[in-house]
Amino acid sequence: MRYGSGSRGGTLGGSPVATRPEDVFSDPGAVAARVRARLEEELESPEFPEVTGFDEATGADGEPPPRIAPAVEVARFAREERARVLEAGVSGLEKLAAGRADAIDEDEYVGVAAIVLLEGRPAIPVRGRNFAPPPETWAVLDGERAAIGASLAAVGRVVVGGHPSLDWIGTAFLAGPEVVLTTRRVAAEFCRADDTGWAFRPGMTARLAPGEKLPAHPAPGPVAAAEQLPYEITGVIGVHPDADLALLRLAPPTGEPRPDPLAIAADAPADLPGRAVYVIGYPAGDGRRDEPETMRRIFMDAYDLKRLQPGRATGFSPGALELWHDCSTLGDNGGAPVVDLADHRVLGLHTGGRYRVGNVAVPLWELVDDPLLARAEVNWV
Known part of the structure; x- marks a missing residue:
C-alpha cells in the first residue's frame, strides 16, 4: 500500500485531512x-461506566440493566472496533518505522490513518476557554492555553431561526468589536442579495453561539432565558465579490462585555509551509467524504461539538487567494479561523477541503487593503 503525495502534502485514503504519517510523526x-x-x-479498565457514560450499577450477574443493555452493546461493539482498527494501525506504524512500508496491508493502512488523525491531527474537545489534554505529539498546546483560550472565546457557530431545515450553519468568529467573519456560503443560507446589497432573508434570524454545543431548544423554537444566545447578528456588512468571505454585523453588547475580537494578520508570516496552526470550529459529519465506514464510526463522537484542531500550513497560492493547511477539520468546518500558533493571529478563513489535496482557507493578509474589510473595521495586527 503506497502513501499518496501531492504538491501541497500527501493525504491518506483520499481524505483532505491528514498528511503522510512520516510527515506527521518524527518517530512512528x-x-x-x-x-x-x-x-x-x-x-x-471497567467497561460499562467508562465506555457508555452510564453510572448505574450492573445487575447481580454483572450485566447492565435491561433498559440500557442495547446502548451498552453498541458501546461494546464500538470499543472493540476501535481497538481492532488502532491495533492494526500500531502494526502498520511499526512496519513503517522498520522501513517496511510496502508490507502494510489494507487494514493496517486504515489503522494508520486513524492514528494520524487521533495523535497527529486531533480534534480536541473544548470546554469554555479550555480544552482537553492534547496527545503527546501536540504537548506544545499546553504552554499556550491562555492565548488559545482567548481565541476559543471569540469563535462560535452560526445558529439560525426560520430556516426550513437547519438549526445552525457553519462557524464564525469575532473579527472586530461588532463584526463577525464567516464564509459567503454560510451567509447565503440566511441572507440574499438584492438591488441594495445583501440582507437577511424574510423571516430569518441569526446569532453567534460560542458554546460547545447547541442549547436544549435551538432556534427557531422558544429558547429558555438561561439559554439565550448572547450575540445577535443584526445585518450584513458585505459579501466579498471574489473570496469566499462574508462580514456580518453584531448588535452592540449589553450587560457583560463580549470577548476581544481575534487579531487578524496584516502580513504573511515567514516560513509559511510547515508552520504550526490551529483551527477552532464545529466539524460536522459529511457523507460525501471518502473515508471508510470504520473511520466514520471512530470519529462520530467528534462531530457537531466545538473542537480545537491543530495542524500545519502546507502552502499558499497568492493569485488564487488560497492558503492550504492539514488540520483535522473532519467535516464541514466552513467559517473557522486558521490561527498561527506562534502569535495567535488569524492567518486564514477556512472554507473547505479538497480530496487528495488538502484543506483550503482564504489568506486574510492578502485582503489588508480591501475596501470591504476596511469598511468593516477588521482588527488588523
Whole structure:
C-alpha cells in the first residue's frame, strides 16, 4: 500500500485531512508504542461506566440493566472496533518505522490513518476557554492555553431561526468589536442579495453561539432565558465579490462585555509551509467524504461539538487567494479561523477541503487593503 503525495502534502485514503504519517510523526515507532500501551490500559479498565457514560450499577450477574443493555452493546461493539482498527494501525506504524512500508496491508493502512488523525491531527474537545489534554505529539498546546483560550472565546457557530431545515450553519468568529467573519456560503443560507446589497432573508434570524454545543431548544423554537444566545447578528456588512468571505454585523453588547475580537494578520508570516496552526470550529459529519465506514464510526463522537484542531500550513497560492493547511477539520468546518500558533493571529478563513489535496482557507493578509474589510473595521495586527 503506497502513501499518496501531492504538491501541497500527501493525504491518506483520499481524505483532505491528514498528511503522510512520516510527515506527521518524527518517530512512528514511539507513537506505535504509546498507542499500544493506551490500548492495553483501556482493556484493563471497567467497561460499562467508562465506555457508555452510564453510572448505574450492573445487575447481580454483572450485566447492565435491561433498559440500557442495547446502548451498552453498541458501546461494546464500538470499543472493540476501535481497538481492532488502532491495533492494526500500531502494526502498520511499526512496519513503517522498520522501513517496511510496502508490507502494510489494507487494514493496517486504515489503522494508520486513524492514528494520524487521533495523535497527529486531533480534534480536541473544548470546554469554555479550555480544552482537553492534547496527545503527546501536540504537548506544545499546553504552554499556550491562555492565548488559545482567548481565541476559543471569540469563535462560535452560526445558529439560525426560520430556516426550513437547519438549526445552525457553519462557524464564525469575532473579527472586530461588532463584526463577525464567516464564509459567503454560510451567509447565503440566511441572507440574499438584492438591488441594495445583501440582507437577511424574510423571516430569518441569526446569532453567534460560542458554546460547545447547541442549547436544549435551538432556534427557531422558544429558547429558555438561561439559554439565550448572547450575540445577535443584526445585518450584513458585505459579501466579498471574489473570496469566499462574508462580514456580518453584531448588535452592540449589553450587560457583560463580549470577548476581544481575534487579531487578524496584516502580513504573511515567514516560513509559511510547515508552520504550526490551529483551527477552532464545529466539524460536522459529511457523507460525501471518502473515508471508510470504520473511520466514520471512530470519529462520530467528534462531530457537531466545538473542537480545537491543530495542524500545519502546507502552502499558499497568492493569485488564487488560497492558503492550504492539514488540520483535522473532519467535516464541514466552513467559517473557522486558521490561527498561527506562534502569535495567535488569524492567518486564514477556512472554507473547505479538497480530496487528495488538502484543506483550503482564504489568506486574510492578502485582503489588508480591501475596501470591504476596511469598511468593516477588521482588527488588523
